Amino acid sequence: MNRRSGAILVLSGPSGAGKSSLIGKITDQIGPTYFSISTTTRPMREGEKDGVHYHFVSIEEFKHEIEQEMFLEYAVVHGNYYGTSLGPVKKALNEGKLVIFDIDVQGHDAVQNRLHDITTSVFITTPTLAELEKRLHSRSTDSEEVIAKRLEMAKREIQRISEYDFLIVNDNLDEASEILVSIAKAARMKIPTLQINEFVQTWEAT
């Protein structure tokens, strides 16, 4: 009973807060996982691979998938479409995996609306806006214009931290990853409402 079903871990937070490093550090400590890969219409960046970092598709293809209701959620950010296809998520849940989403606050909203009973959410951020700006400049993958957009988006997203189950202030990667491991292990223990109702109904009779 306790371990049969999969569950969802949503990670949000500004680009530059260290989500990718954190995920990389904890993956071998938290059991079977499936990292949800987003589908996007934005141009591929240097070093990115189709099917690894994103499923890169054309705007026409993306709109077709919207019409077919194949997205768990989708959003338009900085003029580009980003979305999460339902199929692979359901498959991973059926296999009992912890499905990890790296999505923004809009995506989090959508996941909570559809799958709230098995979802745990974590907002990951730098200690300050100044620190975020510093990190974005030092990794030098983005233009000044993109950095400015990211900072504006971060300011808006920070206002919605209280919608998340947990906040991790990533000022120390070891400490932050230890916290995230604990949260991920507990996240896996969420049981779908349907399964709980079934348990309650049969508890007395069996």
Add this chain to the structure above:
Amino acid sequence: MNRRSGAILVLSGPSGAGKSSLIGKITDQIGPTYFSISTTTRPMREGEKDGVHYHFVSIEEFKHEIEQEMFLEYAVVHGNYYGTSLGPVKKALNEGKLVIFDIDVQGHDAVQNRLHDITTSVFITTPTLAELEKRLHSRSTDSEEVIAKRLEMAKREIQRISEYDFLIVNDNLDEASEILVSIAKAARMKIPTLQINEFVQTWEAT
């Protein structure tokens, strides 16, 4: 920021589900904790100690504490008063401890109402009612009448499992305790809303 404040872990579930054994098994694995000791007017059982298992008081004393608003919650069960004094809980939270409550569904309600932002709750039960009955008979600390009352109460409490964050079906003590350790470690990471609001307000400015 991440670790400064205390948090609350509520454990509920029928007598006989194995809460005490579970708690005993995990205490050395989950960091600094404070086990909330209830105050009660019920007679002391053989082997129990005042200030260890309960604070045993008279009905007059209990009613006086109610008038002084010294209880986080209290309830009447099987004709006896049970309550949780606020003072030690606040002290332990200020010391950054995980405060563990072993309380019923009414108590859980009260804690959620007052301290929901830092509370994680777990319902612990046997796989079936028949198994609970078997365990209550085999431990032979209760009279037939008390066992019958406990079973009736269990049937009512089971209906409210969905109010809890997690369900643990204790059919294997090792597995159940491993799950509870994960949940307890994550529970400690809950941050009070006040502290989150403060963080959000200063994030941009610092």
